[in-house]
Amino acid sequence: MDKSYKVGIIGATGAVGAAMIQVLHDRKFPVAELHLFASERSAGKTLITPYGGKTVELFSVESAREMDFVFLAVSGDFAKEFAPQISAEGGAIVIDNSSAFRYDDAIPLVVPEINPEAIGDSKLIANPNCTTAILAVALYPLYKKFGLKRVIVSTYQATSGAGAEGMEELKTETAHYLAGEKVSNKIFSYPIPFNLIPQIDKFQENGYTKEEMKVTWETRKIFGNPNLAISCTAVRIPTFRAHSEAITIETEKPITPAEAQEILSRTPGVKLVDNPEKQEYPMPINATKQYDVEAGRIRQSLVFGENGLDFFVCGDQILKGAALNAVQIAEVIIA
Amino acid sequence: MDKSYKVGIIGATGAVGAAMIQVLHDRKFPVAELHLFASERSAGKTLITPYGGKTVELFSVESAREMDFVFLAVSGDFAKEFAPQISAEGGAIVIDNSSAFRYDDAIPLVVPEINPEAIGDSKLIANPNCTTAILAVALYPLYKKFGLKRVIVSTYQATSGAGAEGMEELKTETAHYLAGEKVSNKIFSYPIPFNLIPQIDKFQENGYTKEEMKVTWETRKIFGNPNLAISCTAVRIPTFRAHSEAITIETEKPITPAEAQEILSRTPGVKLVDNPEKQEYPMPINATKQYDVEAGRIRQSLVFGENGLDFFVCGDQILKGAALNAVQIAEVIIA
Numbered sequence: 020m021d022k023s024y025k026v027g028i029i030g031a032t033g034a035v036g037a038a039m040i041q042v043l044h045d046r047k048f049p050v051a052e053l054h055l056f057a058s059e060r061s062a063g064k065t066l067i068t069p070y071g072g073k074t075v076e077l078f079s080v081e082s083a084r085e086m087d088f089v090f091l092a093v094s095g096d097f098a099k100e101f102a103p104q105i106s107a108e109g110g111a112i113v114i115d116n117s118s119a120f121r122y123d124d125a126i127p128l129v130v131p132e133i134n135p136e137a138i139g140d141s142k143l144i145a146n147p148n149c150t151t152a153i154l155a156v157a158l159y160p161l162y163k164k165f166g167l168k169r170v171i172v173s174t175y176q177a178t179s180g181a182g183a184e185g186m187e188e189l190k191t192e193t194a195h196y197l198a199g200e201k202v203s204n205k206i207f208s209y210p211i212p213f214n215l216i217p218q219i220d221k222f223q224e225n226g227y228t229k230e231e232m233k234v235t236w237e238t239r240k241i242f243g244n245p246n247l248a249i250s251c252t253a254v255r256i257p258t259f260r261a262h263s264e265a266i267t268i269e270t271e272k273p274i275t276p277a278e279a280q281e282i283l284s285r286t287p288g289v290k291l292v293d294n295p296e297k298q299e300y301p302m303p304i305n306a307t308k309q310y311d312v313e314a315g316r317i318r319q320s321l322v323f324g325e326n327g328l329d330f331f332v333c334g335d336q337i338l339k340g341a342a343l344n345a346v347q348i349a350e351v352i353i354a
Numbered sequence: 355m356d357k358s359y360k361v362g363i364i365g366a367t368g369a370v371g372a373a374m375i376q377v378l379h380d381r382k383f384p385v386a387e388l389h390l391f392a393s394e395r396s397a398g399k400t401l402i403t404p405y406g407g408k409t410v411e412l413f414s415v416e417s418a419r420e421m422d423f424v425f426l427a428v429s430g431d432f433a434k435e436f437a438p439q440i441s442a443e444g445g446a447i448v449i450d451n452s453s454a455f456r457y458d459d460a461i462p463l464v465v466p467e468i469n470p471e472a473i474g475d476s477k478l479i480a481n482p483n484c485t486t487a488i489l490a491v492a493l494y495p496l497y498k499k500f501g502l503k504r505v506i507v508s509t510y511q512a513t514s515g516a517g518a519e520g521m522e523e524l525k526t527e528t529a530h531y532l533a534g535e536k537v538s539n540k541i542f543s544y545p546i547p548f549n550l551i552p553q554i555d556k557f558q559e560n561g562y563t564k565e566e567m568k569v570t571w572e573t574r575k576i577f578g579n580p581n582l583a584i585s586c587t588a589v590r591i592p593t594f595r596a597h598s599e600a601i602t603i604e605t606e607k608p609i610t611p612a613e614a615q616e617i618l619s620r621t622p623g624v625k626l627v628d629n630p631e632k633q634e635y636p637m638p639i640n641a642t643k644q645y646d647v648e649a650g651r652i653r654q655s656l657v658f659g660e661n662g663l664d665f666f667v668c669g670d671q672i673l674k675g676a677a678l679n680a681v682q683i684a685e686v687i688i689a
Contacts, residue, residue, distance in 0.1 A: 139653075154403035169657040173508035175550055175589065175602040182356035189548075190532065196530050213524075213593050214639045215510055217600075217651055217666050222630040225654030226611060227664075236654060251663055252600040256508065256591050258548050263586040265508040267553075267602075276561060295557040304549045316552055318561030321570060322504040331552050331588055 023049035024254060024353065027083055027111065030092030031055040031066060031075065034183040038342035039046045039090050044069035046346060049353070056083060084110035088349050092341070095119040106142040114345045121145040121237055128240045131347040133159045144348050149340025150174055150253065151237040152228065153262055154337065155312045156288040157332050163278060166271025168326075170249035172234060172264050176219060177303065179260035179336045181206050186259050193257070207255065216255040226322075228253055256282060261303035262340060263333040269323040276317045279328055283314050285320055288339065292298045293317050301333035312339050358384035359688065362418050362446065362482035366401060367409065369453055369518040369595075373677035375426050379404035383582040384688070391418060393447055419445035423684050427676070430454040440475040445621060447687060448478045449680045456480040458574055463575045466682040467623045468494045472576075479683050485509055485565065485588065485673025486572040488597055491623040491674065492649045492667050496614060497577060501606025503661075505584035507569060507599050511554060512638065513593035514671045516541050521594050528592070542590065580632030596638035597675060598668040604658040611652045614663055618649050620637040623674065628652050647674050 025044065030036040036055075043050055064075045076082065081107045083089050085337050091098050095117040102120065106113040120126040120143060128145045130152055140143055154172060160302070161167070172177035178185035185206045192210040195204045202210040209216050209300035214321040226339035227235075227250070234251040284291040292301050301313035312334035320327030333338060361378065365371040371390075388405050389528055391413035411417065413552055418424050418440045426433050426538035430452040437455065441448040447626035455461040455478060462472040463480045465487055474505045482490070487505060496502070520541050528547040528637045537545040544551050555564035562570075562585070569586040619626040627636050628650035636648035655662030667673060 083428060159678060171506050171602050171657060173587070175510070175591065193528060196531050197525065197532070208633055209637060210639060214637060215591065215593065215597070215598055216637060217635050218630075218633060225656075226630065226651070227656070248657040250602070250664060252602075252651070252666065254598075254600065254666075256510065256550065257593070258550065262554070263550055263589075265589065265600075267506050267585070267587075279451070295553075295561065298543055300552050302549060302551060304545060314563070316587070321560075321562070322506060329585060331587065331589075333399040 022353070023048055023051035024087035025054070025085065026050050027056055027086035027089040028092065029056045029083070029089065032057060032061055033092055034179055034186070034337055035341045036092035038337045039092060040068045040070070042111070042338065042342045042346045046350070048346060048349065054086060055083070060220050062340060080104045087109040089113045090345055091115040091117060093117065099266045105308055110142070112350050114146060115143065115342055116345055117147045118148065118233065121147065121240070128237060129348050130155050130241050130344060130350050132156050134241055134243065135351045138249060138348065138351060146345045146348065147241060147343065148230070148233040148335045149180060150176065150251070150262055150264065151234050151241070152233065152340050152344050153312050153332060153334035154264055154266065155238055155241050157283060158266065158313050159242065160282050160286045161268065161270070161274070164282060165274045167247060167268055168271055169269040170247070170248070171267040172251040174251065175256045175258070175263040175309045176253060177258040177262055177336050178211060178255065180219065180255070180262070189257055189259065211255065211257050213257060215257070215339070217252065219246045219253045219255055222333060236278040253350045258303045259307070261306040262333065262336045263301065263303060265329070265331055267320060267327065267329050269327045273325040274328055276319055276328065279330070289314050290336050291315065291334050300329050303333060306333040307335055308338070309335055310338055310343055355586070356384055357688070358386035359422040360387045360389070360420065361385050362391055363387040363426040363427065364391045364419035364424065367392060367396050369429055369514055369521070369672055370382070370676040371427035373672045374427060374680060375403045375405070377516060377677045377681045381685070383681060383684065388539065391525065398447045404665070415439045420661065421446040421458040424464050425446045425680055426450040426452060428452065437478055445477070449481060449683050450478065451481045451676055451680055456482065456575070463572060465490050465576050465679060466686050467491050468596065469576055469578065470686045473683065473686060476517040481676065481680045481683065482515055482572045483565070483568040484515060484671045485511065485586070485599065486576070487602065487675050487679050488647050488667060488669035489569065489599055490576050491620060491647050492621065493573070493601065494577065495617050495621045496603065496609070499617060500609045502582060502603055503606055504604040505582065506602040507584070507586040509586065509588045510591045510593070510598035510642060512595045512597055512671050513546060513590065515590070517552065517598070519647060524592055524594065531575055546590065546592050548592060550592070552587065554588045554590055583682060593638045594642070595671050596668050598636065598638060598666065600664070600666055602662065602664050604662045608660040609655055611661055611663065614652050614665070616645060624649050626650065636666050638668060641668040642670055643673070644670055645673055645678055646655050
């Protein structure tokens, strides 16, 4: 009989935590016991899950350490404090969705389709930023085959990046707008209905936002290339839960759209959606709730010529951008 | 006494035509007589305008030729057939908002802040594509001072680009979505509420859409540089009437964000909105119904280094993207 595992989720009441439970179930992860942990505020509540009703337990380091796997879908501050304690000698394997450990050289940052070997015997593994994961899974096979001199990304990011409250604010405030009522904002810096906000996370010294720099820092680490020239403009738009990205690449070797299409058509985690004649291309309404990242609009770059491409990707922010990738990491470990 | 002019507008019932009337009035264009022309379907209707109630007249070439200026806010097919007849020897000066003549070497394509001299003594002048006009006004002063080796643009385009019907579809179908009703689409190829569509206009042989190629073709013509390396990814998003654009440039000479800020702060037609510390940057909610194109998020490019910048612009699609630019062309002619 195959082994099965005790799995704990911290942050199960959020959008990503809930998706982690769903993904574990859908992908038939061998769960022996599922434990949902939270602070006193949520402990005692019962959540309906695909595994049945589950009572949320009060989090303690001791109880989390009894798990085989602990998924963290909580803040970076919480992760920074507790992830090392939970995963210390004799504790659980921790897969952390926050940015707390992503830039720590000692902690692997993993997209399983790209660098599963980075996991090694680490008991703490960082899950990448949503925009990075969605980008990387489609970009990496092109990088491997053709090399990359420059990557320029512009994003169209959904409100789910700010959690369930972000999606709720979009919905509620859009209704206020249409009713001619006052549109307010709490989760976002400005009203989001029928608007866009070209700032996600805090501004850095160099004028980029932290979200934009995450794409640079994390892609470099995941690809194992600390010098990769990659920049991002990160923009929040009024969509619910799929992130889109317009990508321009300059490659080291000549590349054609047909070659890229051929490669992406057989890249695990990517669905090639690139039929202009049928008006088929990646879109949030199709990529939402799908595991695969859609890639399309592939064309020879007008500015980089035969050494460049433009393309467009769209992936579910909560799935490949968070919960799916985290569960895939656990799958690699038990494989 | 200063001269005043007989002005005709064809397509006054549309979003751009209505804005033309408003802009003529707001900018105190010396209008002696205003005539609104339309087909039999609209002729006889009365429109409320800043000049009072105006009865729409049945269009005829003869009556249009009696004007000093005729603004065309109609289809390219109509323009192709009638603009030459209206502007022929002894007729009116025609300023055409369609794409019918933009790529005709004999017809000037004008952004008044950039190439007013191109008008010469032409009696037919083409108004650029909205995305191009909004881009060009901020890009040109950087091009003049630093040169441009490469320009990469990703757009966030409002539904007004598809006319008043586009905006109406966004509003109506968003209400349907929120009410849990079926969301349909007539103007756009796919449902637009809480979605984006990475296709505007038809696909071309090279995989770019016509909207994307318009940015390339028109920027080259307006800048007088047929070899400018510039590419675009054009994306429709669920906003009403301001287009945003993420722009990455590689310059011939080194450039700093401070230099670009200084130049753009005194560029006519541009409003520098670039205060990260105050969370101030271009956004549709602010650029809507403003004449100036907002420019901000200026930073040294991570991929082009000291010879590159990233920045972000946002401009009203109906104003600088159409009606304002057209009226500015007429202002140059009478100056």
